[in-house]
Amino acid sequence: MTWSGWKSREVILAGAIVLLVGMIASRFPAFIAPSNLANVFNDTSPLIILALGQMVVIVTRCIDLSVAANLALTGMAVAMLNTAMPDLPVPFILAIAIGLGSLMGLLNGLLVWKLSIPPIVVTLGTMTIYRGVIFLISGGEWINAHEMSDSFKSFPRETILELPVLSWIAILVVLAFVVLVGRTALGRAFFAVGGNPHAAVYTGINVGQTQCAAYVISGALAGLTGYLWVARYAVAYVDIAGGFELEVVAACVIGGISIAGGIGSVGGALLGALFLGIVKNALPVINISPFWQLAISGSAIIIAVAFNATSSRSKGRVILKKAEHAT
Amino acid sequence: MKLFKSLLTATAVAAVCLAGPAQAEDKRIALVVKALGIGFFEAAAKGAEEAAKELGDVEIIYTGPTDTTAEGQIEVINALIAQKVDAIAISANDQDALVPALKKAMDRGITVISWDSGVAPEGRQLHLNPSSNELIGNMIIKLAADNLPDGGDVAVLSASATATNQNIWIEEMNKVKDNYPGINVVATVYGDDLADKSYREAQGLMQTYPDLKAIIAPTSVGIVAAAQAVSDAEKAGQINVTGLGLPSEMAGHIDSGASKSFAIWNPIDLGYSATMLAYNLATDKAEAKPGGEIPMGRMGSLTLNDKNEGAMADPFTYDSSNINDFKDIF
Numbered sequence: 001m002t003w004s005g006w007k008s009r010e011v012i013l014a015g016a017i018v019l020l021v022g023m024i025a026s027r028f029p030a031f032i033a034p035s036n037l038a039n040v041f042n043d044t045s046p047l048i049i050l051a052l053g054q055m056v057v058i059v060t061r062c063i064d065l066s067v068a069a070n071l072a073l074t075g076m077a078v079a080m081l082n083t084a085m086p087d088l089p090v091p092f093i094l095a096i097a098i099g100l101g102s103l104m105g106l107l108n109g110l111l112v113w114k115l116s117i118p119p120i121v122v123t124l125g126t127m128t129i130y131r132g133v134i135f136l137i138s139g140g141e142w143i144n145a146h147e148m149s150d151s152f153k154s155f156p157r158e159t160i161l162e163l164p165v166l167s168w169i170a171i172l173v174v175l176a177f178v179v180l181v182g183r184t185a186l187g188r189a190f191f192a193v194g195g196n197p198h199a200a201v202y203t204g205i206n207v208g209q210t211q212c213a214a215y216v217i218s219g220a221l222a223g224l225t226g227y228l229w230v231a232r233y234a235v236a237y238v239d240i241a242g243g244f245e246l247e248v249v250a251a252c253v254i255g256g257i258s259i260a261g262g263i264g265s266v267g268g269a270l271l272g273a274l275f276l277g278i279v280k281n282a283l284p285v286i287n288i289s290p291f292w293q294l295a296i297s298g299s300a301i302i303i304a305v306a307f308n309a310t311s312s313r314s315k316g317r318v319i320l321k322k323a324e325h326a327t
Numbered sequence: 328m329k330l331f332k333s334l335l336t337a338t339a340v341a342a343v344c345l346a347g348p349a350q351a352e353d354k355r356i357a358l359v360v361k362a363l364g365i366g367f368f369e370a371a372a373k374g375a376e377e378a379a380k381e382l383g384d385v386e387i388i389y390t391g392p393t394d395t396t397a398e399g400q401i402e403v404i405n406a407l408i409a410q411k412v413d414a415i416a417i418s419a420n421d422q423d424a425l426v427p428a429l430k431k432a433m434d435r436g437i438t439v440i441s442w443d444s445g446v447a448p449e450g451r452q453l454h455l456n457p458s459s460n461e462l463i464g465n466m467i468i469k470l471a472a473d474n475l476p477d478g479g480d481v482a483v484l485s486a487s488a489t490a491t492n493q494n495i496w497i498e499e500m501n502k503v504k505d506n507y508p509g510i511n512v513v514a515t516v517y518g519d520d521l522a523d524k525s526y527r528e529a530q531g532l533m534q535t536y537p538d539l540k541a542i543i544a545p546t547s548v549g550i551v552a553a554a555q556a557v558s559d560a561e562k563a564g565q566i567n568v569t570g571l572g573l574p575s576e577m578a579g580h581i582d583s584g585a586s587k588s589f590a591i592w593n594p595i596d597l598g599y600s601a602t603m604l605a606y607n608l609a610t611d612k613a614e615a616k617p618g619g620e621i622p623m624g625r626m627g628s629l630t631l632n633d634k635n636e637g638a639m640a641d642p643f644t645y646d647s648s649n650i651n652d653f654k655d656i657f
Contacts, residue, residue, distance in 0.1 A: 030534060043527065131393070140364040145555065145579030146654070157559065233522045234555050234579070238364035239394060240522060284531025290488040290517040 009256045013271045017278065024282040031285060038163060044277025045170035046071075046225045048270060050244075051251040052177045053218035055269040058252055059194045060211045061261030062112060062119035067222040068244035069130035070104045072236075074226030076134045079143040079152075079236035086149040093152065093227055101223015102216050104130060109212030109219075119211075127245070134238045145234040156228045166228055173221065177266045190214060194261030250301050251276050276301075353386045356605045357407045358598060359400060359417040360391035361444065366573050367547050367594045368418070370657035371443075374598030375416075381624060382606055388412060395487070395520060397421035404428040408435055414605035417451075418443035422491045426450035438609040442601040444492040448634055452608060453615040455601055455629060457592040459638035460492075463545070463571075464499025466590050466642050468507055470569040471541040474587050478509020479540030482532045484553050484570075486520045486546040496545050513539070518549045525552035533560055544570035550589060554580035574645050574653035581650045588646035592639065594657055600626045600639050 025032045050067050057064045078097050081088065104126070111122045145153070156166040181187040192200040193210045200207055230236045255272025257264030279300050283293045358375045360368035372389040379385040388407070392399025397420045407415055408431060415432055419425050419441055429439050429450040439446075442455040457463075471481045483500075485493045497515060504512055513536050518525025525548060533539060533556070542557070544550035550572035557566050563585040572589045580586045603623035607613040613621040617633045629637035645653060 028535070036534065039530070043530075135364065138364075140369055142364075142366050142576060144576045145551070146582065147579075229523075233526060233552065235522055235551055235576070237366075237522075239362070242394060242521065281527060281531075284516060284528045285535050287514070287535065 010265065010267045010271060013255065013268070013275065017271060017275055020275070020278055020282075024278070024286060027286045028282075031282060038167070040277060040281045041170075041274075042164050042167045043281055044273055045166045046229055047244075047247060047251055047277055048170045048273040049173050049221050049225050050218075050248045051255070051269045051273040052173055052266065053221035054248045054252050055177075055255075055257050055264050055266070056181070056190050056214040057119075057211075057218045058249075058257050058259060059190045059261055059264045060214045061194045061197070062211050062214065063123060063249065063259075064105075064108060064215060064218045065120065065123040065245050065249075066104070066108060066127040066130055067218060067248055068241040069127040069134075070101055070219055070222035071226040071229060071244070072238070072240045072242075073104070073130045073134050074100045074223040075230035075240060076138055076143070076236045076238075078227045079148060079230050080137065082149055082152045083143060083147045086152075090151055090155045094224065097223045097227035098220050099223070101226060102220040105216045105219015105222070106212070109215030112215065113208035113212040116208075131238065138236075138238065140238060143230075143236040148231070148234060153231050153234050156232050166232060169224070169228065174266065174270055177269075181266055186210070186213060191262060194263075196262070247276060253305050254301060353384050354382075354414070354606060354609055355386045355388060355412045356414045356416060356602055356609070357388040357390060357412045358601065359403055359407070359415060360389070361418050361420050362395045362399075363391050363393055365547070366576055366657070370573070370594035371418075371598030371601070373657075374593075374595035374600075375602040377595070378599045378602035378606070378624060382603075385602070385606060387602065392420075395420050397424035400425055401428045404432060408432050408437065411435070412437060414438035414440070414609040416440050416442055416601040416605045417446065419446045419491065420444070421489065422447050423450075438605055440601065440605050440608065440615075442597060442604075444490070445636070452635065453604065453621070453629075453631055454634075454636045455597070455604060456636060456638045457597050458640060458642050460495045460499050461503075462638070462641055463496045463590075464501075465503050466644075467496065467543050467545050467570050468500045468504055468510065468512075470588055470590060470644065471543050471567065472507040472510050474567050474569075475510065475540055478507075478511070480511045480513045480536050480538050481541040481543055482513050482536060482539060483515040484525060484528055484532065484542055484544040484546075484549045485515060485517050486549060488517045490520075490546075493545050500543075518544075518546075518552060520546060520548040522548060522552045525549045526556045529553040529556035530560070533557070533562065533566065539566055541567045541569060544568065544572070546570070547572050547576060547591075550586070551576050551580065554583075554585040557585045558583050571642070573657060574650050575655065575657060577645070578650050578654040581645070581647050588644055590642040590644045592642050596626055597639060599624065600629070604629060 054064055074097050077100055078093050108122055108126055111117050112119050158165045160168060189205045189210045192205055193207050197207050251273040252269055254275055255268035257268055279297050358372060375387045379387045390403055392403060400420055415437055422445055426447050426449055433439050439451045440453050441451045443457055445454040483497055516528045518528045542553045544553045550570045554568040557563055557568055563583050568586045569589050571591050573591060577586060577589055600623040604621055607621055608615060615635055617631055619631050620628045622628045631637045
């Protein structure tokens, strides 16, 4: 995939987003008010963060289906920690959330690396295990708003320069990924491993280790989002973010990240997440039946993916012209 | 996700199977809920245990799927049939989808009742409504109207669009809304009992209807999410979130002023009553027939109407004056 190829794909997706926003605005003009767009971005921030983590995993020919379960378990763990120790400062909570998430990602990574179990099986298994563990540690109980400390709940909501901290974290993660993917050896190794694992071995890249690193990154981001999610909605229970892993994968696929590995970009993941976030936020305000809402968001995903597939399909080349004519 | 759910359900089912037989003479009553891990049902399970203790020879099997689907409940029901429980008391995720599985249970001699969220009459012997649907429908709009002397726009944030009980309450509410002049029900939206979707729907309501004065959420997940969305939009005090919620989950939002009052029946009483009813039917101490009266311990007795349905008690209103007494109970 050439650099210009990435660009054109992103331009098409960005164009689709502009068109989508335009269509929504024709039915509900207030949607494009800057404050509302900021809200939509803020609401999409968790999806953006997770989609970036998922991107590096998918690029290395793996998949992480345990992100939502990891998010929920970390969220429950830090919420319980907060009820037990309300005075624990937020930086500690953040460190614990990221650490716990990384550990769960590391478990996925080690199983894929050391035991060579197919990634989809590993993460399907750990997804169930992590959800199960939430039941075990919480006993099925909710952690409610009044049980959490104010500083715990207010952190993602604090505003800096008009934007909530949650949005700023998403922006920082995007910037960090731009550097990681474009400017570091590890970032290039992700693509090498996904593009051609055998060639990657000959260049001295340890394929399993690189995949494991991708899982740790994805897990760390899931852990971070776990805290932000629980603090934002001020409630923690077993089923939070149920089914969210599929949305994360969908965001990546819409963003042009190839499920077969090796192809993808930070911009693509970002735009894919924004596309889904806009659809999700627009559906409630344009006033249509909830049954149609499901069909519409599903169709939007399929159309976007189909569009991507046709635009990226490379045309076959006849290399033996003479032989073809001869037959 | 589906696979994950069936895996988890299978594990839950296996756990149920492994729970093993109790003493031969014990009546085993299964309390099947919409989904595990919901505070309301956990409280109902406490009530069921209380009834079991009072009755003495009863073992409660508290179970349910991990998410609110009919498929998950069917798997649980089949597992319960296989281990030959004496009675099933279920809060249904779908009023029709569970009928074949529950009929099969009744054919094997298992007593089947529904409570909270009902099953169609052919799939159960009786249905225990927490309160009468008319009372609840009236209560939720009255809670909104009481705080709006000058009237105004209100909107409904429900659970899923197919949820049996929420739909009935909203229908009953719409029947009596003309008794509240000035109260204008502008929209009904669905948050599917997911915190993030409900939150987003509540945000959508605030945007679409800038003059919105109240959000009525007749579901415990929706009311919490809507209250949080209203606080985050700094509209606590301007928009009153009300409906049906649990004191433990709503305490913080009553304090913040996002919710002035809400109502709920006591889920402990509900689980208790369902167990008592199932026990009395399973031991042939009473029969479920139209007009019949079935005793339910300290809650008095349940009078059945022509559809074999009965109502337990009136919903109770919670506000800043009494929330602290109840928030640690359920």
